[in-house]
Amino acid sequence: MADPKGFLAAPRQTPSRRPVDVRIMDWKEVYSEFSPVELERQAGRCMDCGIPFCHSGCPLGNLIPEWNDLVHSGDWRAAAERLHATNNFPEFTGRLCPAPCESACVLGISAEPVTIKQVEVEIVDRAWAEGWVPPRRPSPEAVSAGRPVAVIGSGPAGLAAAQQLTRAGHAVTVFERADAPGGLLRYGIPEFKMEKRHLDRRLVQMLAEGTEFRCGVTAGTDVTAAQLRAEYAAVVLACGATVPRQLDVPGAELDGIHQAMEYLPMSNRAVAAGLRAQEQAAEPAITARGRNVVIIGGGDTGADCLGTAIRQEAASITQLEILPRPPEHRPAGQPWPTHPAIFRVSSAHEEGGERVYAVSTQRFLGDDAGRVRALELVEVELTGGAFQPRPGTQRELRSDLVLLAMGFSGAEPGPLARDLGVDFDGRGNVARDASFASSVPGVFVAGDMGRGQSLIVWAIAEGRSAAAGVDAYLRGETSLPTAIAPTAAPLR
Numbered sequence: 431m432a433d434p435k436g437f438l439a440a441p442r443q444t445p446s447r448r449p450v451d452v453r454i455m456d457w458k459e460v461y462s463e464f465s466p467v468e469l470e471r472q473a474g475r476c477m478d479c480g481i482p483f484c485h486s487g488c489p490l491g492n493l494i495p496e497w498n499d500l501v502h503s504g505d506w507r508a509a510a511e512r513l514h515a516t517n518n519f520p521e522f523t524g525r526l527c528p529a530p531c532e533s534a535c536v537l538g539i540s541a542e543p544v545t546i547k548q549v550e551v552e553i554v555d556r557a558w559a560e561g562w563v564p565p566r567r568p569s570p571e572a573v574s575a576g577r578p579v580a581v582i583g584s585g586p587a588g589l590a591a592a593q594q595l596t597r598a599g600h601a602v603t604v605f606e607r608a609d610a611p612g613g614l615l616r617y618g619i620p621e622f623k624m625e626k627r628h629l630d631r632r633l634v635q636m637l638a639e640g641t642e643f644r645c646g647v648t649a650g651t652d653v654t655a656a657q658l659r660a661e662y663a664a665v666v667l668a669c670g671a672t673v674p675r676q677l678d679v680p681g682a683e684l685d686g687i688h689q690a691m692e693y694l695p696m697s698n699r700a701v702a703a704g705l706r707a708q709e710q711a712a713e714p715a716i717t718a719r720g721r722n723v724v725i726i727g728g729g730d731t732g733a734d735c736l737g738t739a740i741r742q743e744a745a746s747i748t749q750l751e752i753l754p755r756p757p758e759h760r761p762a763g764q765p766w767p768t769h770p771a772i773f774r775v776s777s778a779h780e781e782g783g784e785r786v787y788a789v790s791t792q793r794f795l796g797d798d799a800g801r802v803r804a805l806e807l808v809e810v811e812l813t814g815g816a817f818q819p820r821p822g823t824q825r826e827l828r829s830d831l832v833l834l835a836m837g838f839s840g841a842e843p844g845p846l847a848r849d850l851g852v853d854f855d856g857r858g859n860v861a862r863d864a865s866f867a868s869s870v871p872g873v874f875v876a877g878d879m880g881r882g883q884s885l886i887v888w889a890i891a892e893g894r895s896a897a898a899g900v901d902a903y904l905r906g907e908t909s910l911p912t913a914i915a916p917t918a919a920p921l922r
């Protein structure tokens with residue numbers, strides 16, 4: 431146990447965010463540095479529970495009390511090894527995960543939980559700074575027994591599967607249709623949530639280990655399903671859940687209405703180009719600059735649009751959510767150790783914009799040039815399992831840029847899935863069995879493509895587990911760990 435009285439002596443501390451008026455002038459991560467001394471004190475709050483419920487909140491099975499103890503005793507190098515034992519990319523989860531482990535922490539029953547996520551990110555950042563994250567190349571024996579494997583998609587699921595399989599000795603090629611690897615880590619999530627240098631550094635490690643990347647290649651067309659089957663002993667599909675939910679109301683075809691995943695990648699590309707050229711980011715084709723922006727969807731994707739629009743100097747920003755405002759504290763129906771839906775203030779919400787709850791968009795109104803100028807909304811209430819409009823509450827909201835952030839309905843049923851002949855399940859995801867194998871022998875599926883829209887931590891857990899399924903299929907046995915079953919779900 432890190433410190434028997436740690437949780438009594440030290441209150442929970444998290445890093446402060448940089449002042450709003452400073453951070454909205456740049457795209458850098460929003461958090462200030464955290465003192466290593468304070469971090470060791472925070473790790474000392476862990477009670478090393480007999481049954482560490484934090485484990486049940488984390489699909490990766492992260493060995494949380496072990497690394498808390500090691501950090502508290504100052505053995506950061508051993509902590510980094512224990513961290514990497516279950517997580518290929520702690521620098522992603524340490525920055526981006528909503529931390530269901532903290533919601534499940536036993537300390538949270540009567541006090542503030544251990545700041546697990548901060549301990550995680552500080553361990554991995556120190557490990558990189560100290561040179562403790564070298565490439566882990568497979569042994570020549572493992573390579574000689576390895577087989578060629580294609581991984582389609584380079585989001586966290588594809589990257590985790592590729593790294594596990596490469597380290598097990600297989601000759602892995604990652605196909606990515608975008609111009610650079612990373613999936614939503616690169617072109618969905620903005621720089622202010624995770625600077626892309628963290629992703630690029632990990633990709634350098636993967637290249638040195640032997641993973642090959644072919645970017646700008648769409649599997650299914652540029653390389654056909656038949657070619658993939660002929661050239662590779664196994665194929666892992668990790669193409670994400672990219673089909674966005676549409677808002678089917680009058681006026682939805684007007685100019686100035688875009689999906690979040692049209693808007694965010696353009697901004698991320700402009701920011702990345704600006705960083706490369708060491709100058710101000712150029713204006714992307716879809717920009718919020720000077721516009722009255724309405725974001726439809728109150729989730730994380732909407733918050734990413736909000737933070738981006740603030741940095742682009744929008745005239746006004748309103749985020750609409752159909753659900754009522756969540757409670758401030760854990761409601762009785764979502765007891766510990768579940769991850770509750772409570773009112774959270776993300777860094778973007780702290781920076782500006784207005785949140786409007788319990789409203790539904792009825793139609794968009796355009797100007798003479800065919801561009802959106804306003805939307806008409808109505809207040810709603812949930813009765814009988816459906817949202818019913820409240821009579822007399824219709825109103826217009828000025829908007830000349832509308833961003834749709836209402837989530838994703840499933841995997842693309844494009845040429846790749848069609849020509850491989852994989853089955854889909856009833857929820858629009860590629861179906862798989864207990865070993866992450868699709869209905870086609872030798873074709874596996876991992877991440878949002880099989881699970882549906884989820885989180886990075888689940889995508890990494892899926893990639894690791896699918897890699898074990900592939901290795902067992904190719905060799906008849908495997909020593910790779912399986913983090914989760916395909917049917918595993920968050921605590922509810």
Ligand SMILES: Cc1cc2nc3c(=O)[nH]c(=O)nc-3n(C[C@H](O)[C@H](O)[C@H](O)COP(=O)(O)OP(=O)(O)OC[C@H]3O[C@@H](n4cnc5c(N)ncnc54)[C@H](O)[C@@H]3O)c2cc1C
Nearest residue numbers: 583585586587607613614649669670877878884885886889
């Ligand atoms: C805007 C946004 C913000 C988010 N923020 C967070 C967050 O803060 N924290 C969190 O935990 N989760 C977040 N999520 C969710 C998280 O990003 C996803 O759950 C996760 O990235 C899924 O990983 P994946 O590898 O399954 O798919 P993806 O990351 O979607 O990667 C799929 C990749 O496959 C490629 N691809 C698709 N088809 C083909 C093809 N035919 N050929 C070649 N390549 C192909 C795509 O180009 C893409 O690069 C966010 C999601 C969005 C949209």
Ligand code: SF4
Nearest residue numbers: 476477479484535536
């Ligand atoms: S549940 Fe909380 S206090 Fe208990 S072992 Fe996990 S992090 Fe430590």
